[in-house]
Amino acid sequence: MRRFGPLHMTALAAGLAFLYLPMLILIAYSFNASRLVTVWGGFSTRWYASLLQNQPLLDAAWLSLQVAFVSATIATILALLAAVALVRYGRFRGRTLFSGMIGAPLIMPEVVTGLSLLLLFVALGLDRGFWTVTIAHVTLTMCFATVVIQSRLVAFDASLEEAAQDLGAPPWKAFLTVTLPILAPAVAAAWMLAFTLSLDDLVIASFTTGPSATTLPMRLYSAVRLGVTPEINAASTILIAFVAIVVVSASLVVKRELVTRP
Amino acid sequence: MNQRTARKAARRSVGSVRRTCAPWAEPGARPLVEFCSVTKAYGEVTAVDRLSLSIYPKEFFALLGPSGCGKTTLMRMLAGFEAPTSGDILLDGVDVTAMPPHRRPTNMMFQSYALFPHMSVWDNIAFGLKQEGMARPDIKARVEEMLALVRLEALARRRPDQLSGGQRQRVALARSLAKRPKVLLLDEPLGALDRKLREATQFELMDLQADLGLTFLMVTHDQDEAMTMADRIAVMDHGRIVQVAPPEEIYEQPANRYVAEFVGDVTVAEGTVTGIAGDIVRIEAAHFGTLEIDEEEGRARMDAPALVALRPEKLNIGHDEPPQTVNKVRGEIWDIAYLGDFTMMQVKVGGDDGPLVKAAIANRSRRMERPFAWDDIVWLWWDVEAGVLIDP
Numbered sequence: 001m002r003r004f005g006p007l008h009m010t011a012l013a014a015g016l017a018f019l020y021l022p023m024l025i026l027i028a029y030s031f032n033a034s035r036l037v038t039v040w041g042g043f044s045t046r047w048y049a050s051l052l053q054n055q056p057l058l059d060a061a062w063l064s065l066q067v068a069f070v071s072a073t074i075a076t077i078l079a080l081l082a083a084v085a086l087v088r089y090g091r092f093r094g095r096t097l098f099s100g101m102i103g104a105p106l107i108m109p110e111v112v113t114g115l116s117l118l119l120l121f122v123a124l125g126l127d128r129g130f131w132t133v134t135i136a137h138v139t140l141t142m143c144f145a146t147v148v149i150q151s152r153l154v155a156f157d158a159s160l161e162e163a164a165q166d167l168g169a170p171p172w173k174a175f176l177t178v179t180l181p182i183l184a185p186a187v188a189a190a191w192m193l194a195f196t197l198s199l200d201d202l203v204i205a206s207f208t209t210g211p212s213a214t215t216l217p218m219r220l221y222s223a224v225r226l227g228v229t230p231e232i233n234a235a236s237t238i239l240i241a242f243v244a245i246v247v248v249s250a251s252l253v254v255k256r257e258l259v260t261r262p
Numbered sequence: 263m264n265q266r267t268a269r270k271a272a273r274r275s276v277g278s279v280r281r282t283c284a285p286w287a288e289p290g291a292r293p294l295v296e297f298c299s300v301t302k303a304y305g306e307v308t309a310v311d312r313l314s315l316s317i318y319p320k321e322f323f324a325l326l327g328p329s330g331c332g333k334t335t336l337m338r339m340l341a342g343f344e345a346p347t348s349g350d351i352l353l354d355g356v357d358v359t360a361m362p363p364h365r366r367p368t369n370m371m372f373q374s375y376a377l378f379p380h381m382s383v384w385d386n387i388a389f390g391l392k393q394e395g396m397a398r399p400d401i402k403a404r405v406e407e408m409l410a411l412v413r414l415e416a417l418a419r420r421r422p423d424q425l426s427g428g429q430r431q432r433v434a435l436a437r438s439l440a441k442r443p444k445v446l447l448l449d450e451p452l453g454a455l456d457r458k459l460r461e462a463t464q465f466e467l468m469d470l471q472a473d474l475g476l477t478f479l480m481v482t483h484d485q486d487e488a489m490t491m492a493d494r495i496a497v498m499d500h501g502r503i504v505q506v507a508p509p510e511e512i513y514e515q516p517a518n519r520y521v522a523e524f525v526g527d528v529t530v531a532e533g534t535v536t537g538i539a540g541d542i543v544r545i546e547a548a549h550f551g552t553l554e555i556d557e558e559e560g561r562a563r564m565d566a567p568a569l570v571a572l573r574p575e576k577l578n579i580g581h582d583e584p585p586q587t588v589n590k591v592r593g594e595i596w597d598i599a600y601l602g603d604f605t606m607m608q609v610k611v612g613g614d615d616g617p618l619v620k621a622a623i624a625n626r627s628r629r630m631e632r633p634f635a636w637d638d639i640v641w642l643w644w645d646v647e648a649g650v651l652i653d654p
Contacts, residue, residue, distance in 0.1 A: 166368075167364075169364055182379060
């Protein structure tokens, strides 16, 4: 391996600092004993304790977890189907259009996605709340999940599924017993990605939710408008830790699969 | 030692049984597999063209041809992975043309082996039996029988990625044999093995096929593989079968120039028939002078164009002119390839624009100095049994 010179080290440190210093400051201040956000008053976990008393915030967190869980599950199933269609059925009529439409939300500004979904829900006369946010998050996350599963499916040896059929498994059973278990790490990674994207989302949720359903990012954002409190720092720190755990385990799952694959 | 001798003896007896086994020649024999005028077209490209073929029970049948000749497509149609554009496929008298792969009583050993990477060797072999809904104790017995057959008992709990190439090949074989298919399909079965292992495996496969009394259909582009193992070979070209015959006949009596040139080395002399006397056909060929060949089937016509195929090992080579008046030609050595067991010479005959003739000499002595060198002027000669008349 090449050794880093001082210039490289400086550049790397600056880059990492740019990315992570704000978060580190936030995490540090979440353990601040003082009520004043910018004044260090000693180490304390009191804001984490008071967080547990903050019912609206806990409700929002619980709602966000539910939305993330349901939308990630639906998005992953749809993504799996879309990836199979795109990879397996070769050049069917409208494939390019289909592929483009799945990928579009990747580059679409979230404001546009959110606004168009809001218009759709209003036009359909749907009561905005848990389900509209969930559906909106499926739209947002499915394209990411599709990309993850599709890239694994491209490398998948189609003769494995043929072998299963040859040995007497009907196509659906060959898919469930051979293809799906082999794809499982990619499917898990796609689910976790969709989960964290949904958990983080503020813009689309703001457009598509109603008064009854406030997600955690929305609650945090509105709280910040009244002034940053150490409690918010604590809640954000928990969110960061949660997302970090999910992302790290997703990448470990994928990496482990790469290592064990022959 | 004793055991080894016994196994050798068994192999010999198996071998002798195999050679006398010719189910296609028996009167009243019923084919196990029948392709009836099968065509497979992909858009403009015709992969298999109105092909008819019968394969008989207990045959070891090989489809031989270059890549793109349609042999793999033909096999995949029998397995059910491709549907014919037209024509019928019969298996044991039943029309299976529209039957999906999972219902067909055929099993396939894939070129890539296609072992399930997330299952142990044991589960790979048991997979097909579980699909059948076979009872647990029966599955156990059958898997153990298969493991013993391919001598992998010790590795039953391993995953495919913990096995060597040869071991994987044997797992794939055991898995495809476990359901006792009516026909076992082998797609380039030995392609991924190194040479030594390939030779050993060839004989194992032949023994297995004879012992189990199964019908094997093999696809290969490797003529040695086909010649060694198959009872009959179908040579394919552009979606059609050019010749179906036992290996000896494919080699010694090729139907046409394509077969002669695809299987083994050959020199083809082009000429005109100038005399027929009994079985002896006389041909005048450019660069070769007068050729005489023994042709028992009466295929020669006076004054008709004729092709004579000459195999390198049937030619003699020497510095002195042979006494015979026909079947000889003078030339210059252009190339010498020493291959250990024999040496292949390329001899330019009939001047600079003449053809290169291949002649092989067996290296029966260990003497290093060779009697021939580059640019030597030599004579090639052969007897009336050497050449064979072939179609264009």
